Amino acid sequence: xxxxxxxxxxxxxxxxxxxxxxxxxxxxxxxxxxxxxxxxxxxxxxxxxxxxxxxxxxxxxxxxxxxxxxxxxxxxxxxxxxxxxxxxxxxxxxxxxxxxxxxxxxxxxxxxxxxxxxxxxxxxxxxxxxxxxxxxxxxxxxxxxxxxxxxxxxxxxxx
Numbered sequence: 828x829x830x831x832x833x834x835x836x837x838x839x840x841x842x843x844x845x846x847x848x849x850x851x852x853x854x855x856x857x858x859x860x861x862x863x864x865x866x867x868x869x870x871x872x873x874x875x876x877x878x879x880x881x882x883x884x885x886x887x888x889x890x891x892x893x894x895x896x897x898x899x900x901x902x903x904x905x906x907x908x909x910x911x912x913x914x915x916x917x918x919x920x921x922x923x924x925x926x927x928x929x930x931x932x933x934x935x936x937x938x939x940x941x942x943x944x945x946x947x948x949x950x951x952x953x954x955x956x957x958x959x960x961x962x963x964x965x966x967x968x969x970x971x972x973x974x975x976x977x978x979x980x981x982x983x984x985x986x
Contacts, residue, residue: 829882831911831929833874835937836889836900838960840976842866846899846902860895863902873906874976875908878983884930886911888919920945934986936979940965956982 837843850859855913875885885908889896892906892951893914900906902949911929913922919942926933933953938960947955947967956979957972964972 829885829986830934831924831927832878832934832936833884833886833888833892834901835935835942836887836896837891837937838938838962839936839958840868840871840905841899842868844961857898860898860902863899864904865905867905867975869982870976871905872908874980875905877980879908881984882932884910886913886926886929888915888922888926888935890915890919890953892916892973904927912935918942918945922950926950932986934983938962940970943967943970954986 834840846859846863849862850856851858866949887900887902887909888905893916896914913925915922915973933950934956935943935946935953935956936956938958940957941963943955943965944958947953955965955967955970957970958979959972959974971982
C-alpha cells in the first residue's frame, strides 16, 4: 500500500452547484438526493478506481450535517470506493486524531484552499492538492491547483 488519499466530497467529487440548482426546484430535498449520482463528476469513479488499483487507501472527509452528507454520499454511488469515511460539522482539522490513524503518507484533495491550509498547518508532512473551483485557493505555494480529477490523478500517480 502507498498511503491514504483523503477526498473532499462537495465540489471535489460532485458538481454541488448543479445539485443545489435542482434542490431549489424540488418540493422535497430527498428527491434531489435520490438523483445525486447524476452530479458525480464524469472522471470521479474512474480516478478513484485507478487509485485503488495503484495501491492507495481512499478516505472521504466531508463537512456538513451528518445525515444530509450520508444521504448524498450514499446516493452518489461512490461510497464503495472508500476505506474510511468521516462526516463532520466541525472544521476538518478537528478530525486530525482520526486521520492520523490512517496509513501514511496522507494526500488531501479538496476544492477549498482554506481547508487545505488549515490541514497543512496541523499535518505539515501531508501533501495537499487543490481542485479549482469557486472557493478560495490555498495560500501555500507548494500546493498544486488542478483543473479536474484527471490532473489530480496524474500528480498522485507520480508519488
